[in-house]
Amino acid sequence: MQPPPVITVSAIRKTYGRTVAIDDISFDVNLGEIFGLIGPNGAGKTTTMECVEGLRVPDRGSISVLGLDPVREVYALQDRIGVQLQQAQLQKRIKVREAVNLWISLYRRPVDGNRLLDQLGLGEKRNAWFMTLSGGQKQRLFIALALINDPEVVFLDELTTGLDPQARRAIWELVRGIRARGKTVFLTTHLMEEAERLCDRVAIIDHGHIVDIGTPAELIRRHCPEQTVVVATDDASAEARFRLIPSVQSVSTHDGRVSIRGGDDELVTQVIRCVAEHRMNVTDFRTERSTLEDVFLKLTGHSIRD
Amino acid sequence: MLRGLWTLTWLEIKIFVREPLGVIGTLVIPVVFVALGRLFGRAARMESPGVRDLVTIDLPILASIFIALGAVLSLVTIVSIYRESGILKRLRATPLRPHTILTAHVLSKLAFTALTLAAMAVAGRRFIPDGMQGPFVAFGIALIISTVSIVSMGFLIASIVPTARFAQPIGTLILYPMVGLAGLFVPVEALPPALRAVSRFVPFTYVVSLLRGIWRGEGWIAHSGDLAALALVFLICTVVSARVFRWE
Numbered sequence: 001m002q003p004p005p006v007i008t009v010s011a012i013r014k015t016y017g018r019t020v021a022i023d024d025i026s027f028d029v030n031l032g033e034i035f036g037l038i039g040p041n042g043a044g045k046t047t048t049m050e051c052v053e054g055l056r057v058p059d060r061g062s063i064s065v066l067g068l069d070p071v072r073e074v075y076a077l078q079d080r081i082g083v084q085l086q087q088a089q090l091q092k093r094i095k096v097r098e099a100v101n102l103w104i105s106l107y108r109r110p111v112d113g114n115r116l117l118d119q120l121g122l123g124e125k126r127n128a129w130f131m132t133l134s135g136g137q138k139q140r141l142f143i144a145l146a147l148i149n150d151p152e153v154v155f156l157d158e159l160t161t162g163l164d165p166q167a168r169r170a171i172w173e174l175v176r177g178i179r180a181r182g183k184t185v186f187l188t189t190h191l192m193e194e195a196e197r198l199c200d201r202v203a204i205i206d207h208g209h210i211v212d213i214g215t216p217a218e219l220i221r222r223h224c225p226e227q228t229v230v231v232a233t234d235d236a237s238a239e240a241r242f243r244l245i246p247s248v249q250s251v252s253t254h255d256g257r258v259s260i261r262g263g264d265d266e267l268v269t270q271v272i273r274c275v276a277e278h279r280m281n282v283t284d285f286r287t288e289r290s291t292l293e294d295v296f297l298k299l300t301g302h303s304i305r306d
Numbered sequence: 307m308l309r310g311l312w313t314l315t316w317l318e319i320k321i322f323v324r325e326p327l328g329v330i331g332t333l334v335i336p337v338v339f340v341a342l343g344r345l346f347g348r349a350a351r352m353e354s355p356g357v358r359d360l361v362t363i364d365l366p367i368l369a370s371i372f373i374a375l376g377a378v379l380s381l382v383t384i385v386s387i388y389r390e391s392g393i394l395k396r397l398r399a400t401p402l403r404p405h406t407i408l409t410a411h412v413l414s415k416l417a418f419t420a421l422t423l424a425a426m427a428v429a430g431r432r433f434i435p436d437g438m439q440g441p442f443v444a445f446g447i448a449l450i451i452s453t454v455s456i457v458s459m460g461f462l463i464a465s466i467v468p469t470a471r472f473a474q475p476i477g478t479l480i481l482y483p484m485v486g487l488a489g490l491f492v493p494v495e496a497l498p499p500a501l502r503a504v505s506r507f508v509p510f511t512y513v514v515s516l517l518r519g520i521w522r523g524e525g526w527i528a529h530s531g532d533l534a535a536l537a538l539v540f541l542i543c544t545v546v547s548a549r550v551f552r553w554e
Binding site: 053055075078079083085087088089090091092093094098101102103105106107129 | 309310313314317318320321324325388391392393395396398399400401402403
């Protein structure tokens with residue numbers, strides 16, 4: 001039997017003045033998964049997350065985190081969760097070691113701060129001022145602070161925004177490491193690639209509403225099942241032969257490359273079988289799957305970068 | 307609960323010391339003033355009673371108030387910078403209680419105020435005229451009470467200033483004119499009736515009255531009205547700023 005969800009959000013709504021930031025948001029986050037809330041900037045990701053963390057009070061709806069009410073039991077909750085906020089800062093001249101020690105003094109069961117800094121590759125920066133750290137180092141410090149109390153749930157808000165690809169990959173590894181230790185991770189991102197590579201399940205949010213929830217593969221299958229197989233061949237009859245495959249929707253040739261589009265999981269097998277059967281001479285073969293980015297475009301009618 | 311208060315207070319003190327301008331403003335400049343006073347002050351003989359009163363009573367009070375004001379203004383600035391850059395929000399997302407965060411800042415400012423006064427007293431020791439054997443301990447306590455009350459006004463300002471850039475000028479604009487009406491430069495009795503009425507509502511009036519009285523050796527009972535007024539200021543400012551304080 002599956003354990004009860006770690007986070008349950010039911011129909012929450014939050015307005016700022018007359019602007020509705022989020023409305024009717026509901027989702028569950030399960031034990032030990034990386035759950036991503038994905039959507040463009042301003043979609044309501046941070047508002048949602050901050051309601052779950054107890055930093056904001058929703059106007060309506062209910063939230064339960066580890067069985068606690070984030071509004072009424074915020075202090076009990078804060079002892080058991082780890083939080084990394086979007087665009088957070090620390091005092092410019094605070095030393096890495098001092099920040100870690102301050103955090104350690106605040107929690108009942110802190111982990112070994114030095115070991116944590118070593119694990120996050122900040123051991124050498126122990127005595128550096130916060131203002132002298134690079135973007136990636138600052139983010140790693142914030143992850144360290146989020147992990148200092150050995151939390152059961154870790155919240156990460158846009159944690160790789162503004163980082164170069166290398167630093168981003170390093171952070172992804174860290175997040176996978178958090179999951180590997182049995183923690184639950186709830187993150188937000190506007191990077192579809194990040195969501196696809198990192199998250200076990202995602203909720204797509206747009207204009208304050210949840211559009212759909214599922215594993216990245218599920219969402220792609222559900223909304224953009226088409227895939228394309230591109231075959232490079234000099235066989236003149238190739239295009240005609242591919243057209244005879246039952247699940248194929250369209251075939252086109254461009255520069256000796258035949259693109260075969262279809263909406264079936266069997267498409268790739270069928271194309272391979274066709275190639276083998278007719279002993280075609282193939283110099284290249286690749287498949288193009290839809291991505292979460294395509295799903296987002298299809299569901300919302302606009303690109304995530306708009 | 308005050309978990310983390312001492313760690314945070316000590317940390318804020320250390321961080322402030324690392325800020326070059328902060329140290330210069332808090333410790334170096336006041337001491338330089340005393341040194342200058344020693345250089346030029348010998349010329350000023352205390353012949354007329356007016357000058358004597360000014361130097362022995364009002365000057366220490368003025369210095370104390372300005373040091374407290376400086377600390378409060380720096381508090382207003384720090385709080386608004388912390389808010390603008392997200393530091394306050396980050397600290398709040400920990401088991402740190404909001405009042406712990408703010409108390410740590412107040413304590414660190416009080417510590418610096420005390421340090422500055424002590425530095426000035428030491429630097430100016432030999433310059434203190436004979437007639438000025440004030441009750442230092444009682445004056446120190448009165449000054450702490452006054453500072454806490456001024457700090458609460460500072461917090462109210464910090465709660466409402468929109469951005470860090472405005473914090474210092476707005477704080478200055480509100481606080482310094484108040485000092486002008488407090489009866490330090492011009493006795494309250496000598497003010498035009500309208501301004502005299504205004505000065506009744508200026509908390510610094512009570513600060514000056516309390517400090518001046520205690521410095522002259524008057525008793526606490528005689529100044530219970532001042533104490534009550536300052537307590538009221540503290541209460542009102544704390545309650546209002548608790549309601550309007552923004553963390554981000």
